[in-house]
Amino acid sequence: MPDPQTAPSSAPLATPSLEELQHWTGVIGRAQQMLLDYATEQAGRGAAAPALAQAGEALFARWAPAAAPHFDSARLAETQQRFWQGATHLWEALLDPAVATLPARPDDPAAWRAHPGFALIEQAHGLLAGALADQVEALEGLDAKQKDQLRFATEALREALAPTNFVATNPQALARMIETKGESLLAGLDHMLADLRRGQLTHSPGVFELGRDIAATPGAVIYETPLFQLIHYAPATARVGAAPLLIFPPWINRFYILDLGPKKSFVRWAVAEGLSVFLVSWKSADADLAETRLDDYVAAQLDALRVVRAALAAERVHLVGYCVAGTVLATTLALLAARDEAAQVASATFFTAQVDFSQAGELSLFVDDAMLQLIGALGEPGYLDGRYMAATFNLLRGRDLIWSHVVNSYLLGEEGRPFDLLHWNGDVTNLPARWHLDYLRDFYRDNLLVRPGALTVLGVPIDLGRVTTPAYVQAGRQDHIAPAESVWKLTEHFAGPLRFVLAGSGHIAGVVNPPEAQKYQYWTVDEPATDFADFLARARETKGSWWPDWRAWIAQQDGETVPATGARVPGAGPFPAIEPAPGRYVRMR
Template sequence: MTAASATSAIPSLEELQHWTWVLGRAQQMMLESGLSAAAAAGQQEAGLPVIPGVNDPATIRRAEAFWTDSLDLWRRFLDPAAAKAAEDRHASDKRFAAPQWRDNPVFDWIRQSYFLISDHMLKGIDSLSGVDERQKEQLRFAAKGFLDAMSPSNFPATNPLVLEKTIETGGENLLKGLQHMLADLSKGQLTHTDPDAFELGRNLATTPGKVVKRTPLYELIQYSPTTDKVLAIPLVIFPPWINRFYILDLTPEKSFIRWAVDQGITVFMVSWKSADATMKDVVWDDYIEAQIDAIDTVREGLKVESVHAIGYCVAGTTLAATLAVLAARKQADKVKSATFFTAQIDFTRAGELLHFVDDEQLALIRTLSPDGFLDGRYLALTFNLLRGRDLIWNYVTNNYLLGADYTPFDLLHWNGDTTNLPAKWHMSYLTDLYRDNLLVKPGVLTVNGTPIDLGLVKTPSYIQAGRDDHIAPAESVWSITEHFTGPIKFVLAGSGHIAGVVNPPTLGKYQYWLNPAPVKTLAEFVAGATETKGSWWPDWISWLRDQDSAEVPAKGARKPGKGALKAIEDAPGTYVRSR
């Protein structure tokens, strides 16, 4: 079949104009008579019951608006000049960026019809009465997911690019796409990037270091110094246990770890073990005590009184609890300073993830963990659903329908490198923190008998939030400033949960905002903040040195395996490779 024959099979513009006139006239008749009569009947006939969502005045008005917009769409279809002049609110939607979606009247009508239905569906949810705001948010989230799935860009017959590619390749794109889809089905996970492009130790997680401790829950990695002198106080980093630690050690030019080492810091990294059946009884207490154990290991191994600590995302949540436990045990001086990357402690405004912690969702999660651990692919799917348009349907179109090859992308490789979670601990995290918000209630949660009170935390803290973070919204991260009682520096970084953190100065990307004034809300912070272009990392290292600038020679125990902490194997270790 040729492109010419495919085009001739499509009705001519004159034929389409005739039938759209017929349909448009029919709609106009319905608008002028049926809907108006229904509205009048609803108002005048006392005997006719008013049914919410069917014939109440608000529903009638929404129906009238829908039919009016539909009729306008038909008129613009019949008058291409008017269509081109009309304002397109969805012009920036990347799914329909190709000119074929506008140059061809049929596909332009398909595109605009989709937006018309989408807009009115979401407006309908916004106008619902008798529904609390949380239920509305859940309905909006579900509706957006449904609308993203039903986009005409996701189907061969309604996507002009797929039709062209199919004709051009004689259907080879669909066969190649089917091959991609079957491969993903076999592994139970959507592929985002070339699976052979990256390898741990070769072009990811390459910062030189040694594993110097291994427990059933974590490995501790110490990195080799690159400067003659280092800060006397070392740094311990706690990455999220729901992901692999090398998000902070991607390719060398993006590695926060390599950069921190080059700044003259002795860096230690915790690498959490991906859960298996042996970890079925691991709970909250175990992760907190593991963080304390790592802190004590570094203190004793380097013979220092305290460490600097970083907690990223959920590990920042547990770091906050760790600081509270240490304070309650009169051991707060073990941590000189704490840094939080996009971490939350008060989950009142925790964003779209709250949609996954109602009773039905939690019951489903319980059924997915028969062996005592949750397969990391389920969690990966959850995070993909939060950005389904970009992380699911974009790849359905490009790799399944168009049959495009996967491109190398280190961040997406990491995103697909899933980690299993201890089921008992994961469930308590969702219920105690996300659902019930118990961490901010003094004394309600405990760790091995020690009550947690965040108000006891006086450790100097650097708190980083991402302006566009959809996993840990900036307002939620800000709440740390409302619970800790020590000196705090808050920085709002450009971009989101990952790019807002992993933003090396050499890239010159994004920006950050600071406001030294004593403010009580994020809105006040933003209103008086000063913007600085580029990475916030230099500001952080300056702040860290302000806590204690003393230095020591980078020798002896400052080199992995040369002190009391003996080398077990080279970084990045064993746990990061386990599946």
């Protein structure tokens, strides 16, 4: 049986038998029928192009420079010389391997190096991609953002045109096709058509059940509005902290990123650590939420805070905001400070949240006037289909989240492996279109939140400098959505005591890192740092999860405990249980 990691043999091919010809004719016929069935379905539905395709088309169409660029002639000449030198070397290696050999890159699959033809294809792709990137650098007459957009688009194009993404130029896919007599390609075609029908990539099979495998921490929904449900989790210890914990997850995805399987769940761990935990489950937007704006999300956070305090007769509450919910939490804290009501909050924790978007990273490349116009068009029903946001986030990590899936699922025909985090990643939510436009324009593009009085929420001008609530700020060192340097800036705008923690990994794994896993590390400093560079220079590394560090910090803010009885049991207080956790909203599409 051929090894799929090696290239197909270069020995002469035997003449196929009649039986083999009939088999491959059948494979081709089945493939044609699958494509015809799909085309017929789409014609009958009048379906629009899938979200991923539309987003990809818009990515390149809207980044045309406003001013006519021109090349730096000297740099262009250098890039052309390097290109022709590389091309000459490739031809020498092809015509006479004794004269020159093709260089092997460390990340080349073994199959590329094993066969000179495939090696030439891979090296030619690298040469052309490098030449294109060089020419981008030789362009002048572009502003800094246009240059970065062009670099991003060029890299995305390089990844898309990699030879590994096509059957004819992927030796592993060819070997698998021969080994399986075409069944791998039929399976891959079936996977591709299934993804096209869904309008998004399927990274993990749907084997996870809400309330059983994920979002399974015991609790009950005790309050709901048209925008959110409030979940109260059952205590797991005899005594719990007097000040409860209220978590605001992002509404761009489902809340259960913080309540995955039992060994990964931050919620379950916090409950086991003796905290009374409440969590907001946001409703996926529909036409009824078309008018939802920033004021509504701030009002929702205030409403949830009110209910938690009333449910437990608690004076103060610990708050957590993750990503965009952390951005809004900062706004809520500023509003409470302006109203002289900040004493309701014992502490505020921010998971990879930004308030100052001046260094917001690659995601800011997707925010310009053309993009805002595109989102306005896509959000005409009053909400933005969550698949568009999923496509955008996938583009930020194209190799990992798009093209590896294309190769493994479509070309090799492999079934995706069950993985709760990837399942969550594909469980998208819709966003209120007006709110999303406000967020991109007012926060990402215009950076209004850090300008005192530039934003007015619920009739009150917002000034982050008035926030004195103790804050724990966590960032991910490899975060590509909320870069650590950007998250750090929150510490420059609040006026209260702060603890900044830099966690290993990125936007998700940097947060969801239970102590039991013994993965990654985190960095802290004992004395306040003057800036992010100073923090990095003096930071002390600690192996493992930062969660215990956070728990100790919470105890410092409020170490008092009370019996886990009465209203501390979900539904036993003034707010009766509506339904068991995880509730209805997390199941709505």
